[in-house]
Amino acid sequence: xxxxxxxxxxxxxxxxxxxxxxxxxxxxxxxxxxxxxxxxxxxxxxxxxxxxxxxxxxxxxxxxxxxxxxxxxxxxxxxxxxxxxxxxxxxxxxxxxxxxxxxxxxxxxxxxxxxxxxxxxxxxxxxxxxxxxxxxxxxxxxxxxxxxxxxxxxxxxxxxxxxxxxxxxxxxxxxxxxxxxxxxxxxxxxxxxxxxxxxxxxxxxxxxx
Numbered sequence: 001x002x003x004x005x006x007x008x009x010x011x012x013x014x015x016x017x018x019x020x021x022x023x024x025x026x027x028x029x030x031x032x033x034x035x036x037x038x039x040x041x042x043x044x045x046x047x048x049x050x051x052x053x054x055x056x057x058x059x060x061x062x063x064x065x066x067x068x069x070x071x072x073x074x075x076x077x078x079x080x081x082x083x084x085x086x087x088x089x090x091x092x093x094x095x096x097x098x099x100x101x102x103x104x105x106x107x108x109x110x111x112x113x114x115x116x117x118x119x120x121x122x123x124x125x126x127x128x129x130x131x132x133x134x135x136x137x138x139x140x141x142x143x144x145x146x147x148x149x150x151x152x153x154x155x156x157x158x159x160x161x162x163x164x165x166x167x168x169x170x171x172x173x174x175x176x177x178x179x180x181x182x183x184x185x186x187x188x189x190x191x192x193x194x195x196x197x198x199x200x201x202x203x204x205x206x207x208x209x
Contacts, residue, residue: 061095072096080115090120094129106136127157131164138168159188163199170206179206 059075076096079089097112113133120126130149137146146168154161166181182203189196 072099076112080119084119085121087120087122087125090116090122090125090129094125094132097132101136106140109136123155124157127155127160131157131160134164134168138164138171143168143172159185159192159194159196161185162188163196166202170202175206179203182206 072092073096076089076092079086079092083089093112093116097109100106100109100112110133113129113136116129117126117133120129130152134146134149137143137149147165150161150165150168162181162185166178166185169175169178169181182199185199186196186203189199
């Protein structure tokens with residue numbers, strides 16, 4: 001009898017607890033299921049967006065390959081607007097920047113490099129943009145501005161940064177600083193296992209003093 005009463009009491013306790021908490025359980029269950037569905041849907045959307053961005057970038061590559069005079073500004077701007085967080089937008093911007101440079105439009109190229117620096121979520125592409133932008137600005141005589149562009153955390157791109165910095169310092173006739181920059185670049189290239197013969201020639205041309 002005691003066992004029966006104990007089981008009965010347990011059942012009643014469960015019924016009472018359910019009556020007091022069933023609404024909360026339902027809400028939590030719905031939220032939990034919604035979260036699972038939401039995460040899955042988010043992943044699907046991310047995959048679809050990446051695929052769409054990839055296709056648009058491939059289309060830009062095809063345009064450039066088929067006719068060097070074709071403009072891809074509209075397509076690039078579409079990637080920048082709709083898929084700024086994906087590397088394809090930055091890659092397309094770098095591609096268009098090169099087209100502008102080849103067309104003798106450095107100001108337009110600068111805008112593309114700046115867009116990558118300001119908007120890309122891919123650090124390596126931001127580094128590449130900084131190095132190319134600094135080189136382009138130096139070619140236009142904007143050497144001090146170019147040096148400021150390079151004054152950032154360099155990460156694994158130290159060799160490239162320091163080589164361009166050395167080139168700019170040579171242009172400014174700040175030879176001792178240029179030597180130091182080239183030496184740092186050579187050390188960074190050596191750590192990477194790169195040969196850097198052209199850089200060695202540039203450094204040797206400055207002398208050892």
